[in-house]
Each structure stands twice: as C-alpha cells, then as structure tokens.
Amino acid sequence: MNGGQDLGGMHGFGPVVSEPGKPDYDVENYHAHWEPRVMGMVVAMGACGQWNIDISRHARESISPAEYVTFPYYKIWTEGLEKLMLERSMVTAEELTTGEMRTPPITVKGRLKKADVWTALHSLGGAANRPETRKQKFKVGDLVHTINTHPTTHTRLPRYARGRTGEITKILGFHVFPDSAGNGKGDDPQWLYQVRFTAQELWGEDKNPRDTVTLDLWEPHFNSA
C-alpha cells in the first residue's frame, strides 16, 4: 500500500542527525521506559503463532499516514500489535482501554517462557527461504523492468522503484512472498533477487552517475526489460 510507511524519496522531514559528526550517533535504542517493554512484548507475542512477520508489518503500515509520520516508532509497533490482537479476538477494545480481562483468552500455539528465550531467539525459525520447487527465471546481469502497481494491500515494492529498469546483481533464494503472506494468502514462495538501479534511473539525470540503490525483489515484481 502507498501508506505512510512508503517513505523512500520524500522531502521535507529535515535532518537525520541533530549532532553532526558525532562518531556513533544515538547510542541508545530507547527513549522512554515503555519502549523496551513494547519491543519485548512484540517479540514474545510471536510465540503465540497467530501471525507472520509480513502480516505484522502490514498492521503497522495500515495506521493513518498522519499518525505514521508523527508517532514514536514503538508506538507504531503498539498500534500494530493491538490491531492484530483485536482482529483475532485475542483482546477486546474495552480490555485494551481498561487493562482488565473481561473475556477468556483464545487458544494460542504457545507461550514463551524465560528459560526458552535464548533458544527461541537463536532457532532460525524465522527463516524465509523455502524448498525450491522450480528454477529461477533470471540470472545475474539480466536487465529487468519493475511493474507499476499500486495495491492497497501489503507489498514490498516501494513506489520509488516501480516502473524502473534495473540489473539483477544477486540471486538470494526461494523466499516467502510478502505480497501474498502479508495479506493472509499463504507463503507463495518466489525467487528473490537483489536488483540494482542507478540513482539516475530512479531520481533523474542530476544524480551522481556512479551512485546506485539495490532492492531485494521477487519475480512477480518485474519482467525482462
């Protein structure tokens, strides 16, 4: 979707760095007490097995663009988590407001225990590659032209790279396709490639002719150029 999350190429948000040149800018990852709790809860809730990573990304990007570009990032995560739980009747809106349980929990696949955290985090269970059921259509060096599509649903092809010509620079594997999995339509694995675009192709002739941007894109995102 062309939501508030699709930020690549926008102007006007101001500087990245408020303290220019500081060697390792912004060492802290959190800026309020509630932020690490959100991070930990979102990770822990994964063990319930009620959604995949693409569905959780889509939940976050579905908030209004006005909220997306003004909320602290872990507040976006909070909104996404609550939306996912509400959709699945894991909680009710009233429970979220009061913080008190009024309805029984739904049955979930599991609950993460403290002793299992290290193992769970290191399990590689989140790997996105799948058994290869067909050959890749493209090889390194092929020129491809991305499709111009504007779905209201989840996609990992950002607006700035649609309808552009690039070169395949790596074959990355046979991976879950987020444009399907993020919309609740199953893994539908596809061949995944690194595709390199020149800055001039993406942004115009005034860019440095040496500069490039790579994106990792799946076969349905492009055709032979």
Next chain:
Amino acid sequence: MNGGQDLGGMHGFGPVVSEPGKPDYDVENYHAHWEPRVMGMVVAMGACGQWNIDISRHARESISPAEYVTFPYYKIWTEGLEKLMLERSMVTAEELTTGEMRTPPITVKGRLKKADVWTALHSLGGAANRPETRKQKFKVGDLVHTINTHPTTHTRLPRYARGRTGEITKILGFHVFPDSAGNGKGDDPQWLYQVRFTAQELWGEDKNPRDTVTLDLWEPHFNSA
C-alpha cells in the same frame, strides 16, 4: 518537491465523506473563527506585491510533511504567510510571538483598502498567460512522456505522473512556469497543455480501462513519447 503536499495516489487517509450521500456535503467553508481571517489576510497581503502565487504555494508545501498532513488547511496557509514575511523581514519572529510591532515595516507596493476590494478581486491581475514569444512544440493528439525528476524545489509535476506516457488533449496557452516562478527565478513562460493519462498507465492494469486523469503540464515537463 516530494513534500507532504504531493498527496496524489497515497493510501490510508480514510474516507472523504463522513456523512455518505448527503447531497451537498460540507456546506460550510470554515470550521473556526480564525479561518476566515486567515483567508482574508492572505488575499489582502497579495496587494503588498512581495511574492507571487507560486512562491506562496512553495512556502506552504515546505513545512514538514508531518505538519502538512495533520494541520487544518488554513493553519498551513498561516505557516506559509509567516514564512514569507519572515524571509522578507516584513516581520520578526519576536513580533509574531508577541503580536507587537518592534521594527518598522518594509516598503511595500500597496495596501488594499476596503473600497478597492471588489475591483481588485475582479481585476484579472492574476492571469498567468504571457505574450507568446514562440510557437508551441506539440499539438493535440501527440503522445508525450513525462520526465522523471525529483527536485527539492517547487514543481507542478506530481510524483504519480512522472515517467508516464500521455496524450496532449488541449493547448492551454503560454503561461508562467511555476517550476521557475515558484523558486524566485522569474516567469520563464512556457507552453501549457492538458495531458491525458489512462488510469492503467498511472496505476496499473487493474484499473477501469476507460478511466483517465488529466494534468495541466508545461513543455519542460515532457518529451515526445
């Protein structure tokens, strides 16, 4: 610039109409007492002759996207007006904060008086056409391909219509070029055309094949397709 103002094609802002089907939805133009004052002041300040309409548009679109998509529209106008006056030393930041004059006014071209309002509004002084100093390059029916450019400065070619093929459907005249005038670089008049794009060209194959969007674009915005 690819700022908060470049809204065409974004998703996620929600419904337009909160009372579906109401015959003439939203009859009122104002929603607070201060809004008509801003409208009137912005119109009246035009008589001072310190900027053109394109410069004032650029001042408005230069606020942060986070502000642009959350502020009431006349607040965007207020921010733009204050920015223009500050840039020209017509007011100081301190004066804006206190509302009290601390520095003398600058010399301006004129001040609009009540008795002259009707005439000034009807003067056609804002006409954007200019004496034709050359022939137009394109004719109705020509296919043209818009440039893919992403200036940080003012442009009237929105992101969604860049790098797309359309058809010239009207010749509109020899008009001030906002991509110059809005950046303080003079009128630089150019031939202006209505260009029609199919919805499928702009947005993809799933759109109604009959639907179209027209934009009014100047010769520097496109080349022969």
Next chain:
Amino acid sequence: MSGDHDHDGAHDHSHLSDMDARIRALESLLVEKGYIESEAVDEIVELYETKIGPRNGAHVVVKAWTEPEFEKWLRDDATAAIHSLGYTSRQGEHMVAVFNSDDTHHMVVCTLCSCYPWSVLGLPPTWYKSPPYRSRSVIDPRGVLEEFGTVVPESTAVEVHDSTAETRYLVVPQRPAGTEDWTAEQLQKLVTRNSMIGTSFALSPEQAT
C-alpha cells in the same frame, strides 16, 4: 486506542483556541505595520460569503443547459463565456468547462494544493483540501464518488482533472430528466456545488422538492 484518539481530539481543540489567539495577534501586527486594513479583510470575507459562491456557477450551468449558443461558447472558450457574465474574480482567470455525459463523468481535484474555481464556486469546502480527497481522487475516483452516493456505471469513463496549473475546471453536470419545461430559476436549484466539482450529479426533480 480509543483513549488515545480522545487525547488527539483534545489536542485539536487546544490547537483551535491557540490558533484564535495567534491569528488575532497576527492581524493586529499586520495592521500596525500598515500592510493590511482590517476593514478590507472584513470585506474580502464578506464577499466570499455573500457574492462569490456556487450560485455563480449554477448560473453558468443553467445558461448552458438552456441556451445552445452559450453552451457552444462555454465548450470553445470557457474563459470568455464565463467572464461575459461578470464572473472575472480571482482563481477564475483561465477556465475550462467539462461536460458530463453518458460516456464520461468528470471530476476535479488539486492533488498538490487546493486550486479551485473561486470565481464560480467560491471557496473550496474543507474536504476538497483534505488529504483523503487529494490522495484518493486520482487513484480511486470511483471509490470517492461512491462515498458521495454517486455511482457511475463501469461503462461510463471517469475523467479526473488534476488542477496543476492556473487553469480552473468547472464541471457542467447532465441536465436531469423531467425538467424540460422548468424555468432557469427552478433549474438553478438543481445545480449543487458538488455537481460542479463532479463529486455528485445535479439533483433530480424529486430530490429538489
């Protein structure tokens, strides 16, 4: 989440009262500096409340419905035809009239700001300037139209005009059936502002009564 929305609502209210004070201070400063006269601002506001509004556009539309020569003029040179009626005020210097038919339904937007034909429609409604309308009208015009209760058949093309230049678009809606013997005055009541933006049809005789 609802608690949070309440909070944002409260924030909006404080914004508005802040804005009242801020704009009062701004006006008094600009008057003191001699850049503006408050009476002129009053007059501008007054004119757009009483004289420059969608009745101008309805006059143009009904004249086109009832006088074939004017209709032709409006198609060929909308600027001259509209100016001939005295509607020469700002944001109407360069006009294009687009005529709805069974083949094509026109609607108007300004995705980049709020360009709107002030001379014939007055000031734009808030929704016209809002992110939902500006973002969606070009990519999902039929979805927007449905929210206005305006269902355009799949077989009728929707043509959206994005007002990117100083050209201002006036939509001439289709004349409703059953109005053959109506007077100009009666017909004008059918021509709503939204029908001249293209988000609605002209009212039917039943809707108008």
Next chain:
Amino acid sequence: MSGDHDHDGAHDHSHLSDMDARIRALESLLVEKGYIESEAVDEIVELYETKIGPRNGAHVVVKAWTEPEFEKWLRDDATAAIHSLGYTSRQGEHMVAVFNSDDTHHMVVCTLCSCYPWSVLGLPPTWYKSPPYRSRSVIDPRGVLEEFGTVVPESTAVEVHDSTAETRYLVVPQRPAGTEDWTAEQLQKLVTRNSMIGTSFALSPEQAT
C-alpha cells in the same frame, strides 16, 4: 511559530506519560490472558541490552579484516560465515555482507519499515527508523552521509541497500590505515555500529584513542 512548537513539544511529553500507562496496562492484560510472561519480556530486553549488539558485528568485521579465508567465506556466503560464529539470532537468518572500498561505499536502509541485522548489530537506533533517514537515504545518500561527518569522494560510488526482503545487510568498513600490527581486540574498538550501517567509516587510530 516558536510558540506553536513549544505546544507540540508539550504534547509529546503527555504522549509519553500516556504511553507509559497504556503499555503497563497492555502488559498486565497480556499476562493475565496467559499470552506472555513478564519474565520472558524482561529476558528479551536484557539479551538485547547485553548480548546481542554491535560487538557481534565488530567481531565479524575484524575477523574478515584479519583472516583472508574468513573474508572470502563472508563474501561468498555471509549467512554461513556469520552463523559459524554463533550469531544465529532473529533478523539475521539471511545475511549479505557488503565490503567498502575506494571504489564503492555501501550504506543500508529500510525505507518501508525498520529491517536491520539484529543478530549482529542489536536493535536499530532511533534515527534508522525515522522518516528523515528512511526518506532521504535513497534519494540523497551523500547529503545524509555528510550529516554524519562522512564525506565520500564524488569518484567513489555510493551504493544504498534498501532492505525490502528478509535479507539483512552488514557493511564491512575499510580497515583504517596504520593498524597493521593491531590485535583483534584493539581493532574491534574501531568498528562502530554506524560503520557497519555505512553511515560512518571505521574510526581512525587517532579517533579511537
């Protein structure tokens, strides 16, 4: 305008205290429902504060700097090379290592969300997830780099990697001159988090002392 900004600042503060209460309520609800254990959340937070952070990545980088065979493995199969060191935690399942040189400077972004190689760098810094970085890094990478004090010559290509899939990018910065006889432990102090995102170079010996 400054008055208005103050107001927005105050709004941010109330947001934060609202959020503290909201998140406490959320956690107690999820615990009561049996979906999570607070002790597990504590443990996750603790691990990302103490065990899973940029020292992992620095270990990988220095090993590549000092062991040609490991460098080759990292170029050919970064996933296997990094997993061999035990860095198999989430958001590191599929790794690509990109090597800075005089010809090409690499930097990493996720324009669509906040994809980041947690297994080797820990959690992303706030700026990495912010609209300024996500919007500008792909269209104006050299401007962003200059804000970090990182000037890449015009003759060196800047290659930006937008992390649109589950592939996670680790930048291997150039080994600073004058470190030929340094130990691995000494070298690791030169490898900052930002140098592995590509927004900075590795520290020079002078900067590290």
